Amino acid sequence: MHLASEVDTVLLDMDGTLLDLHYDNHFWQEYVPSQYAHQSDLPFMEAKHHVFTQYSKVTGSLNWYCYDYWSATLGLDIHQLQHQTKHKIQLRSDTLWFLEYLKRLNKRVILLTNAHRSGIDLKMQVCGISAYFEAIVSSHDYRVAKENVKFWQQVAKLHSIDFKRSLFIDDSEKILLVAQQAGVAHLCGIKKPDSEKPEQEMQFFRTIKLFSDLLTE
Known part of the structure; x- marks a missing residue:
């Protein structure tokens, strides 16, 4: 995957991907x-x-x-x-760098999270990153979790997203598998979602330590 030329929309999980899961x-x-x-x-x-x-x-x-x-x-x-x-709420180490990088590339950036709106509001207040997203989507909006393909169908329809030209990053392999089933072409996991717990490996997807790893493919 070449981020600059093959991807129009970047879909990002929140907890464990942009924010430290600790x-x-x-x-x-x-x-x-x-x-x-x-x-x-x-x-x-x-x-x-x-x-x-x-x-x-x-x-x-x-x-x-x-x-x-x-x-x-x-x-x-x-x-x-x-x-x-x-x-204890904090961004992962290069989250701001990555969001700024995507902004310079003029990519559509959409946050997709299972978090309750109350939790999203607090984390956005603490971290101050809400302006980087075209939309902040909670699974509660659709009354179905990201673990269900119906969530992805709603996202694609309501936000007019071409999944074939989209990258989705999440720390859950189960959710990445559902996104793949829904047709998202480019998928990536997070190696260390919680800064105070051991790294994880995924069976079916590449995992990255830093977002900058995406540029070294």
Whole structure:
């Protein structure tokens, strides 16, 4: 793939692709269980087991990403809790460079995320990158997660995107496979979505450490 000549539209995931996934991993794996433990007067590990059991019931569905669902299920105000750890929200190291590079190339750049609008708003407020996108699309807008090909059909239709001349970057191989099924021609994964966890390899897609790696093909 030659980014400058073969791609008109760049589709970008948010968490783990543009933003360090450490914030989300810490929030959902540690902070939410700790708050549930405090509220329910349970030992942390017992509370964590309960919370993770609830997670496992809806993994990959729209509810998995829905703050309203988790607020109701756990009895916690997720919308408010996210602000208490917002100091951990940060861009991956060369995200700003890449967004500026795409702007210079005059590419269409669209953010595609499963995140709830409440989470998107907070992260855009902290990181200040919303102006780089032609559109910011949440799967909640279509009531179907990125793991479902129907999401991609809606994106292509509503934003008039030619997937044959599009690049999509995401840290989830499962989602990349669905995008491939929907007809997106150029696909790439992220090697280290969480700065504090080990690198990942994908079976079917190239992974990059830095966005600049895309220019060295």
